Amino acid sequence: MKIAVCIKQVPGTTDIKIDPETNTLVRQGIENIINPFDTYAVEEGVRIKERLDADEGFSGESEIIAMTMGPPQAEEMLKEAVAAGVDRVVLLSDRAFAGADTWATSTTLAMAVDKLGDVKLVIFGKQTIDGDTGQVGPEFAQRMNIPFIGYVSEIMEISAKKIKAKRLAGDRYEIIEVRLPAAISVIKDINTPRVPSLRGKMRARSAEVPVWTASELGADKDEIGLSGSYTQVVKIFTPKTVHDVSMIEGTPEEQVEELFKNLKGLNIVS
Amino acid sequence: MEIRVNESTCTGCSLCRGACLYDAIEIKDGKAVIGETCVFCGACVESCKFESIEIIGLDTEEKDFSGYRGVWVYLEAHGNELADVGLELLSEGRKLADKLKVPLSGIAIGSGIEENSRIAFQYGMDKLYLIDDPIFENNIDDIFSKALVQLISKYRPEIFLAGATSFGRTLAPKAAAILKTGLTADCTGLAIDDEKKILLQTRPTFGGNILATIITRNARPQMATVRPHVMEKIKTAVDPGNVQDKIIKIKIDPKKFKTIYKMLGTETEKGEKINITDYEVIVSGGRGLGGGEKFELLKELAGTLGGVVGASRAAVDSGWISYPHQVGQTGKTVNPKIYIACGISGAIQHLAGMQTSDIIIAINKDPNAPIFKVANYGIVGDLFEIIPMLVKRIKEGKPLV
Numbered sequence: 087m088k089i090a091v092c093i094k095q096v097p098g099t100t101d102i103k104i105d106p107e108t109n110t111l112v113r114q115g116i117e118n119i120i121n122p123f124d125t126y127a128v129e130e131g132v133r134i135k136e137r138l139d140a141d142e143g144f145s146g147e148s149e150i151i152a153m154t155m156g157p158p159q160a161e162e163m164l165k166e167a168v169a170a171g172v173d174r175v176v177l178l179s180d181r182a183f184a185g186a187d188t189w190a191t192s193t194t195l196a197m198a199v200d201k202l203g204d205v206k207l208v209i210f211g212k213q214t215i216d217g218d219t220g221q222v223g224p225e226f227a228q229r230m231n232i233p234f235i236g237y238v239s240e241i242m243e244i245s246a247k248k249i250k251a252k253r254l255a256g257d258r259y260e261i262i263e264v265r266l267p268a269a270i271s272v273i274k275d276i277n278t279p280r281v282p283s284l285r286g287k288m289r290a291r292s293a294e295v296p297v298w299t300a301s302e303l304g305a306d307k308d309e310i311g312l313s314g315s316y317t318q319v320v321k322i323f324t325p326k327t328v329h330d331v332s333m334i335e336g337t338p339e340e341q342v343e344e345l346f347k348n349l350k351g352l353n354i355v356s
Numbered sequence: 357m358e359i360r361v362n363e364s365t366c367t368g369c370s371l372c373r374g375a376c377l378y379d380a381i382e383i384k385d386g387k388a389v390i391g392e393t394c395v396f397c398g399a400c401v402e403s404c405k406f407e408s409i410e411i412i413g414l415d416t417e418e419k420d421f422s423g424y425r426g427v428w429v430y431l432e433a434h435g436n437e438l439a440d441v442g443l444e445l446l447s448e449g450r451k452l453a454d455k456l457k458v459p460l461s462g463i464a465i466g467s468g469i470e471e472n473s474r475i476a477f478q479y480g481m482d483k484l485y486l487i488d489d490p491i492f493e494n495n496i497d498d499i500f501s502k503a504l505v506q507l508i509s510k511y512r513p514e515i516f517l518a519g520a521t522s523f524g525r526t527l528a529p530k531a532a533a534i535l536k537t538g539l540t541a542d543c544t545g546l547a548i549d550d551e552k553k554i555l556l557q558t559r560p561t562f563g564g565n566i567l568a569t570i571i572t573r574n575a576r577p578q579m580a581t582v583r584p585h586v587m588e589k590i591k592t593a594v595d596p597g598n599v600q601d602k603i604i605k606i607k608i609d610p611k612k613f614k615t616i617y618k619m620l621g622t623e624t625e626k627g628e629k630i631n632i633t634d635y636e637v638i639v640s641g642g643r644g645l646g647g648g649e650k651f652e653l654l655k656e657l658a659g660t661l662g663g664v665v666g667a668s669r670a671a672v673d674s675g676w677i678s679y680p681h682q683v684g685q686t687g688k689t690v691n692p693k694i695y696i697a698c699g700i701s702g703a704i705q706h707l708a709g710m711q712t713s714d715i716i717i718a719i720n721k722d723p724n725a726p727i728f729k730v731a732n733y734g735i736v737g738d739l740f741e742i743i744p745m746l747v748k749r750i751k752e753g754k755p756l757v
Contacts, residue, residue: 097562122685122686123686157392157393158392159393181392182357184392184394184395184396185357185395185396185397186395187538188529188539188541189532189533189538189539192533215563215685215686215708216561216562217561218541218542218559218560218561218563218689219541219542220525220541221525221529221539221541223529224525224526224529224530224533225529225530225532225533225539227530228501228529228530228533228534229533233498233616233617234526234530235617236522236525236526237522239679250620252623254522254630254680255495255522255523255622256434256521256522256523256631256634257434257624257629257630257631257634258622258623258624258630259622259623259624260619260621260622261619261620261621261622261623262617262618262619262620263617263618263620264616264617264618265616273679274679274682274686274687275679275680311357311396312357312396312411312414313357313414315538315573316536316537316538316539316572316573316574316575317538317539317540317557317570317571317572317573318398318570318571318573319397319398319399319568319569319570320398320556320569320570320571321398321402321568321569322375322377322397322398322399322402322566322567322568322569323566323567323569324565324566324567325560325564325565325566325567325712330732331718331728331729331731331732331733331734332732332733332734333728333733333734333735333736334733334734334735337757338737338738338741338742338745339745339756339757340756340757341735341737341742342742342745342746342749342756343749343755343756343757345717345733345735345742345746346746346749346750346756348717348733349661349694349750352693352694352715354637354661354693354694355660355661355750
């Protein structure tokens with residue numbers, strides 16, 4: 087069974103500060119990392135493979151492919167995915183992909199999954215920590231016309247034909263079964279990613295990272311990148327939420343009394 | 357498409373370099389050079405004092421969207437009760453609709469929801485589109501998005517808003533993908549552009565450190581999901597009068613709404629409120645709590661305030677409390693009216709998940725804890741002393757000093 091895991095490289099911290107004098111962004115020494123939620127997606131892909139390999143009722147080989155759309159330097163992250171156990175990787179990289187919103191991103195990923203051929207399951211992380219949208223998974227699934235189970239915390243059963251998963255839905259968990267092919271997004275609860283083995287690291291070092299460009303995907307320029315996006319950023323600014331912290335001093339009794347007064351002022355207590 | 361720097365006017369001042377979120381700009385030989393990590397976000401274009409940077413080659417041909425009219429709000433329901441977020445969005449939608457001089461409509465889809473949906477008329481709604489059928493008993497999003505798409509295709513609103521709840525954030529992308537239009541996730545600000553009469557959708561990104569304003573440039577409706585609690589719920593009419601002829605009931609053919617999802621069951625955490633984003637008060641605990649049993653203290657305080665318990669990653673990873681309570685980068689993003697951080701130092705990943713809360717109260721032993729930098733009120737002290745005293749103060753109503 088072929089399983090694709092869609093991952094993204096993001097800035098290692100979102101602690102982007104504003105220089106108060108020039109009013110510009112300071113992002114010194116920020117390294118790029120794999121989106122934290124995607125580490126659970128990669129691990130889950132590898133676990134499914136291990137599970138299917140051990141399943142006597144399941145015949146055939148499984149293959150986990152990690153995929154990303156991004157600049158050439160995303161190659162490093164894909165190699166980390168190899169170290170974490172995926173079988174092979176694909177880098178979707180082309181200037182024409184730049185500026186993609188969630189729709190154009192899901193279009194590009196859908197084309198790549200089509201090109202891989204016969205993919206039965208596509209795994210996403212819940213959302214990225216830079217964009218925070220969580221929209222690419224469901225838009226991708228709709229585009230492929232396959233079911234999508236979001237916020238999955240456990241894969242209860244998987245076979246060649248279907249998947250049964252538990253997902254976090256607001257104030258409860260839902261147990262849902264769909265036929266494959268399907269797409270899912272996973273939350274942190276689903277697993278604890280393993281530390282890459284020495285063998286994995288060796289494999290990563292020699293792993294090939296094929297690059298697929300827009301023309302290799304057969305993408306029309308109007309479908310991808312900013313041209314293929316329905317939304318566009320028109321302004322970026324920093325929130326004016328400079329909190330003026332008021333420290334409540336005094337004995338513990340005085341502190342609590344003062345805090346109580348503040349809560350009362352906010353109509354939280356009467 | 358291309359981004360160009362006009363070399364004759366660029367002074368190499370590096371303002372654009374500072375504005376770039378993607379580290380794509382270098383200054384070479386006194387001129388800005390834009391590299392391949394650029395995503396055309398336009399931050400540099402805006403930052404340039406000399407108008408030296410432009411994005412060209414983008415199809416800016418204006419399409420005629422005059423056939424799309426009105427503001428729609430999706431009224432999410434849990435069982436047959438309307439969720440607050442729909443009413444908050446009606447109140448916000450009212451402002452947008454007034455500015456555009458168009459009607460404001462609510463869309464309710466569910467089973468047995470007609471009566472409760474009428475409540476929405478008290479929040480400024482002009483019209484209600486209602487699909488009430490037993491097949492919508494479970495919140496299975498594929499048939500909801502299908503029903504929604506049918507309504508939108510038929511009535512063509514220019515703006516569609518839904519709550520950025522776990523349901524809304526699955527429903528809306530599916531609907532947008534079928535409708536082939538843009539969707540902006542998790543907005544915290546909405547406005548109408550005076551001149552172009554389009555929706556300006558503002559959302560936090562990069563963990564809340566940056567705000568981006570986004571437009572839907574060449575498709576309709578303009579769709580957005582909006583965070584719960586951000587917009588204020590405003591009652592406009594106690595008794596909206598006879599609303600019967602303002603309800604448009606749509607009959608659907610259940611045979612055409614067969615879900616591809618098999619819902620096999622549900623589970624809840626015994627006695628635990630886990631949908632923490634629903635609450636206006638969150639009392640969160642971190643490493644400073646020292647153990648799982650100590651969360652009882654926070655539960656008691658949360659209980660007296662009508663709130664819920666949250667946690668830092670450290671507390672969840674230590675197994676003190678379950679993951680649905682986790683606030684932060686790898687947990688939930690919350691923005692309650694009051695966030696009380698107890699024994700949480702305030703790692704940047706935690707701040708990313710809660711710094712947009714209206715009021716932040718921090719209680720910590722360490723006066724240098726970074727949590728105080730985002731707090732409105734800070735108490736340096738022992739939470740095991742402060743919190744029981746506060747609970748007592750609230751319950752007994754007797755001044756302590």
